[in-house]
Amino acid sequence: MSRSTSQTTGKAAAADDRRWASVLARDKAADGSFVLGVKTTGIYCKPSCPARKPLRKNVSFYATCAEAEAAGFRACKRCKPKMASGNNAQAEKIAVACRMIETAETAPNLETLAASAGLSSYHFHRVFKAATGLTPKAYAVAHRNKRVRDALKGDKSVTEAIYEAGFNSPGRFYADATPSLGMKPRAYRAGGADTEIRHAIAKCTLGKMLVAATDKGICALFFGDDPAELERELRDRLPRAKLTKGDRAFKDLVAKVVAYVEQPQKALDLPLDVQGTAFQHRVWTALREIPPGETVTYGDIARRIGKPEAVRAVGTACAANRIAVAIPCHRVVGSTGKLTGYRWGVERKQALLDREKRKR
Numbered sequence: 582m583s584r585s586t587s588q589t590t591g592k593a594a595a596a597d598d599r600r601w602a603s604v605l606a607r608d609k610a611a612d613g614s615f616v617l618g619v620k621t622t623g624i625y626c627k628p629s630c631p632a633r634k635p636l637r638k639n640v641s642f643y644a645t646c647a648e649a650e651a652a653g654f655r656a657c658k659r660c661k662p663k664m665a666s667g668n669n670a671q672a673e674k675i676a677v678a679c680r681m682i683e684t685a686e687t688a689p690n691l692e693t694l695a696a697s698a699g700l701s702s703y704h705f706h707r708v709f710k711a712a713t714g715l716t717p718k719a720y721a722v723a724h725r726n727k728r729v730r731d732a733l734k735g736d737k738s739v740t741e742a743i744y745e746a747g748f749n750s751p752g753r754f755y756a757d758a759t760p761s762l763g764m765k766p767r768a769y770r771a772g773g774a775d776t777e778i779r780h781a782i783a784k785c786t787l788g789k790m791l792v793a794a795t796d797k798g799i800c801a802l803f804f805g806d807d808p809a810e811l812e813r814e815l816r817d818r819l820p821r822a823k824l825t826k827g828d829r830a831f832k833d834l835v836a837k838v839v840a841y842v843e844q845p846q847k848a849l850d851l852p853l854d855v856q857g858t859a860f861q862h863r864v865w866t867a868l869r870e871i872p873p874g875e876t877v878t879y880g881d882i883a884r885r886i887g888k889p890e891a892v893r894a895v896g897t898a899c900a901a902n903r904i905a906v907a908i909p910c911h912r913v914v915g916s917t918g919k920l921t922g923y924r925w926g927v928e929r930k931q932a933l934l935d936r937e938k939r940k941r
Contacts, residue, residue, distance in 0.1 A: 600642050603628045616643050616662050618654040625649035630660035644880060645889065674698040675709055679720065688721035715859060723859035780815060781827040781835045782808045785842050787929050791815060792827075792835045798852030802838065802905045804925035818903070842906060845873050845937045849907050857901065860891075864898035871912045874937040878916050900924060906933070 603611035611628040618625040619635045625643065626632065643649040646656065646663050656663050678694045689697075694717055695705035709717050778800065780793035791811040793801040801818070805811045815824065827835065834851065841849045855865065863886045870885075871877055879895045888894070899910040902924070911930045915921045923930035 597642055600628070601637060601640070604640070605634065607631065612662075614644075616646055616649050617641070618643060618649050618652060623654055624657045625654040625662060626657040627660045627662045630657055630662075632657065632659050644884070671708060674700070678705075678709060678717070682717065682721045688718075691717055715863070720859060723862070777823045777825055778815070779825050779827040779831045780812075781832060782811060783835050783839050785839050787842060787925075787932060790839065790842070792838050793824075794827075794831070794834070795854045797854035799834075799838075799904060799907060800854040800856075801903050802907060803903070804905055804929055838906070842933075843936075845933075851907065853904060853907060855904065855908070857898075860888075860894065861898045861901060864895055865902060865908045868899070868902075868908050868910055868912065871909060873909075873912075874934075876912050876914045876918075876934065878918075879913055880916055882913060896921075909933075912937075 600611070600615055600617070602608075604617055607629045609629040614628075616625045616627060617635075618641045620639045620641065621635065625646070641652070643652065643654075649662075650656075675698070678698055681689055681694060681697060691702050691706060694709075695702040698705050700708065706717065709715075709720075715723065776795065778793050778795055780791060780801075782789055782791050784790075787804055788806050789804070789808055789811060791801065791803045791805070791808075791814075792799060793815055801815055803811050803814055805814075812824075837851065838849070855862070857865065864882060867882050867885045879892045879899070880889070882895045883889050883892045886895075895913075899913055900922070902908050902910045905911070905925055911923060911933045913921075920927050920930055920934075
């Protein structure tokens with residue numbers, strides 16, 4: 582057994598030991614985080630189920646009720662694991678609050694959101710951030726910025742897009758426009774017009790690699806075999822941006838990226854210019870927290886961002902990532918541990934993982 586396989590097995594065993602301890606304690610706080618299936622009865626239960634405890638050898642653990650049912654177990658009629666537990670009920674309150682923010686013309690204030698959830702402002706703020714990774718205010722801003730981006734892609738003027746998205750005045754949006762769009766609003770609406778993007782194509786052992794950057798940081802990092810196709814992909818993304826060849830300083834940056842690809846280090850410490858939805862940013866942030874040489878599943882990422890049911894959406898966010906390696910979506914695998922699709926080819930994904938593991 583390889584070292585990485587042994588470590589993965591050890592971590593899984595330790596997690597199951599913690600789950601079993603919760604079962605023995607009938608810990609209600611663990612309800613909603615997993616269920617246990619009992620092989621001798623064919624039933625799955627909450628950790629806090631009051632029924633007689635099964636033997637450990639007859640128990641298997643599942644992250645969700647759906648996984649337990651897919652394995653052939655049926656729900657316990659005594660503890661009713663499919664009914665909302667305290668944690669699930671709380672998650673539903675946060676989901677309702679998110680929908681309130683997303684559908685309101687003007688973002689509701691903290692007091693209104695907390696009252697709707699039946700929680701104090703302090704407790705609601707803490708729970709909301711734990712569930713979404715953002716404060717209610719930051720979530721509202723991120724959603725409004727997305728609405729502006731969507732509107733700017735249509736035929737609305739910049740001013741119309743700003744007011745339609747829920748900003749009370751253009752000034753409030755313009756104060757943060759460049760960080761949220763990566764460029765000035767009119768340039769974004771015009772497909773990147775007047776925005777200078779430096780780029781260069783370098784060779785590495787994984788083929789050709791295009792690195793592009795605005796004045797904020799790297800905005801694209803693609804792998805491929807045909808330089809012309811790589812440039813075409815960049816052009817398709819921002820058809821009216823001013824693409825320029827990178828100068829000597831930019832080539833130094835590219836050299837750092839190539840060196841990292843060839844010999845992975847602990848982190849690629851370079852500025853990034855990343856645009857995406859609030860959900861995508863949460864996924865991409867979680868990806869950057871995965872240590873080199875380790876892999877996680879899409880379900881793991883969904884649970885880390887407080888959205889255990891959003892496994893498919895996590896996969897979509899990984900596929901939308903345009904900055905390879907720096908946002909390491911190659912470290913995410915399927916639920917069985919097998920490599921799944923990768924924007925730049927499964928072979929490259931395997932090669933990246935192999936060289937990271939060798940450097941551990």
